[in-house]
Amino acid sequence: MKVDVLLGLQWGDEGKGKVVDVLTPNYDVITRFQGGPNAGHSLEFNNIKHVLHTIPSGVFHGDKINIIGNGVVVDPVIFAQEFNGLLKLGVDLRKNLFLSKKAHLIMPSHRALDAGKEASKGKLKIGSTLKGIGPCYTDKIDRSGLRIGDICSDKFQEKYNATKNQHLNLMKIYPTDFDLDGYEKQWMEAIELIKEFPLIDSEHVINDYIKQEKKILAEGAQGTLLDIDFGTYPFVTSSNCVCAGACTGMGIAPNKIGDVFGIFKAYITRVGSGPFPTELDDEVGEEIRKIGREFGATTGRPRRTGWMDLVALKYVCMLNGVTKLIMTKADVLDTFETIKIATAYKINGEVFDYMPYDIDCEIEPVYKEFKGWNTDISKMRSEGELPKELLEYVAFIEKETGVPVSIISVGPDRDATIIR
Ligand code: GDP
Ligand code: IMO
Numbered sequence: 039m040k041v042d043v044l045l046g047l048q049w050g051d052e053g054k055g056k057v058v059d060v061l062t063p064n065y066d067v068i069t070r071f072q073g074g075p076n077a078g079h080s081l082e083f084n085n086i087k088h089v090l091h092t093i094p095s096g097v098f099h100g101d102k103i104n105i106i107g108n109g110v111v112v113d114p115v116i117f118a119q120e121f122n123g124l125l126k127l128g129v130d131l132r133k134n135l136f137l138s139k140k141a142h143l144i145m146p147s148h149r150a151l152d153a154g155k156e157a158s159k160g161k162l163k164i165g166s167t168l169k170g171i172g173p174c175y176t177d178k179i180d181r182s183g184l185r186i187g188d189i190c191s192d193k194f195q196e197k198y199n200a201t202k203n204q205h206l207n208l209m210k211i212y213p214t215d216f217d218l219d220g221y222e223k224q225w226m227e228a229i230e231l232i233k234e235f236p237l238i239d240s241e242h243v244i245n246d247y248i249k250q251e252k253k254i255l256a257e258g259a260q261g262t263l264l265d266i267d268f269g270t271y272p273f274v275t276s277s278n279c280v281c282a283g284a285c286t287g288m289g290i291a292p293n294k295i296g297d298v299f300g301i302f303k304a305y306i307t308r309v310g311s312g313p314f315p316t317e318l319d320d321e322v323g324e325e326i327r328k329i330g331r332e333f334g335a336t337t338g339r340p341r342r343t344g345w346m347d348l349v350a351l352k353y354v355c356m357l358n359g360v361t362k363l364i365m366t367k368a369d370v371l372d373t374f375e376t377i378k379i380a381t382a383y384k385i386n387g388e389v390f391d392y393m394p395y396d397i398d399c400e401i402e403p404v405y406k407e408f409k410g411w412n413t414d415i416s417k418m419r420s421e422g423e424l425p426k427e428l429l430e431y432v433a434f435i436e437k438e439t440g441v442p443v444s445i446i447s448v449g450p451d452r453d454a455t456i457i458r
């Protein structure tokens with residue numbers, strides 16, 4: 039059985055958590071493969087909203103295996119907070135949540151460095167979540183990082199001190215007021231909690247599951263426009279959010295990938311700095327933010343909002359080999375008279391219908407307008423109920439991308455989902 043992958047196609051927060059929770063009953067195993075606690079994946083059922091950062095979004099379906107893959111970076115403190123929060127709800131993950139020994143650890147000094155480096159960038163700051171993601175992946179590539187597998191070694195403290203000492207030197211260049219000692223104490227306690235989980239050679243386990251015909255869903259974090267190679271560099275995260283990241287972040291061969299579910303909002307948002315061609319810096323954008331409750335699940339920051347960007351959507355469908363599209367938050371546009379989609383960018387008089395190298399410049403989006411549906415779709419549960427204007431909007435996206443929209447989400451709750 040091949041591994042299906044679910045990926046964000048925009049700048050994150052497309053509704054991955056919700057949809058993974060909806061799809062989990064069809065799978066045996068849910069894995070995360072990149073990113074870390076910069077992610078905030080929300081899901082909702084029985085009128086309760088849950089936000090997960092490091093833990094896969096399949097955990098509310100008791101019998102499933104959840105895996106934190108080798109490509110993920112783990113902050114033990116945040117992991118412990120998530121675990122304890124779930125334990126209070128009666129969800130004890132110590133038996134069915136496995137952690138890859140090859141996943142890297144976000145150290146307290148990574149967080150301090152993230153804060154210090156970001157502050158030093160002034161106007162060029164990325165708008166990082168400040169969870170230590172960049173410095174942790176930097177050490178991974180620099181071959182000086184600490185991995186989960188190291189925590190069982192006699193030499194763990196020695197390795198920890200060696201890396202921390204390097205960081206202390208860097209922190210003289212990038213000072214912050216981050217409480218390193220206080221965080222380190224919590225961090226060491228949380229390391230003891232991590233030892234209670236199955237720490238596994240995840241690449242072997244996952245490939246064995248594939249041989250056993252188990253159904254696996256890989257849950258992406260962030261979104262392709264934040265990908266380190268193909269996103270709006272340098273305003274990106276430090277991992278590969280594209281489908282290929284599922285191969286390196288889990289240890290599976292490309293020919294083991296099955297369906298690629300690409301998820302996008304009916305409009306688009308971004309949190310943090312960086313170019314945003316279709317950004318609506320006006321009352322329409324404010325209305326989308328208000329109705330869509332567009333505030334970050336990890337940092338609470340207001341998200342920037344804009345019209346759907348088809349130039350970007352086609353680009354990311356190409357990069358990821360998306361086989362099925364999932365559209366979320368169409369309900370947020372219920373009251374809009376007109377809905378727009380950018381089909382090209384005009385830069386210095388030249389029209390681009392594909393993603394150019396640099397979009398951090400003056401861009402005039404070329405819009406196609408659609409008549410709004412002006413109907414409350416949030417209670418609709420079947421395709422037959424959906425207004426024709428919405429179906430026309432969806433059909434246009436399908437035609438332009440060449441990929442079918444297989445799920446339409448019409449609200450944050452598990453039930454508010456139309457599978458076509
Ligand atoms: P993720 O990072 O991709 O998992 O997305 P987030 O959880 O950060 O942000 C998505 C937000 O939209 C969350 O607050 C969800 O509860 C909410 N949401 C998801 N799908 C829908 C939908 O179809 N309609 C509405 N109104 N909200 C949704
Ligand atoms: P999910 O998985 C939205 C953004 C940050 C910042 C940039 C770099 O919930 O979709 P980092 O902390 O990685 O150094 O930040 O990336 N960012 C996200 N934006 N959703 C996310 O995750 C994000 N993870 C990182 O706001 O602009």
Ligand code: MG
Nearest residue numbers: 051078079335
């Ligand atoms: Mg999120």
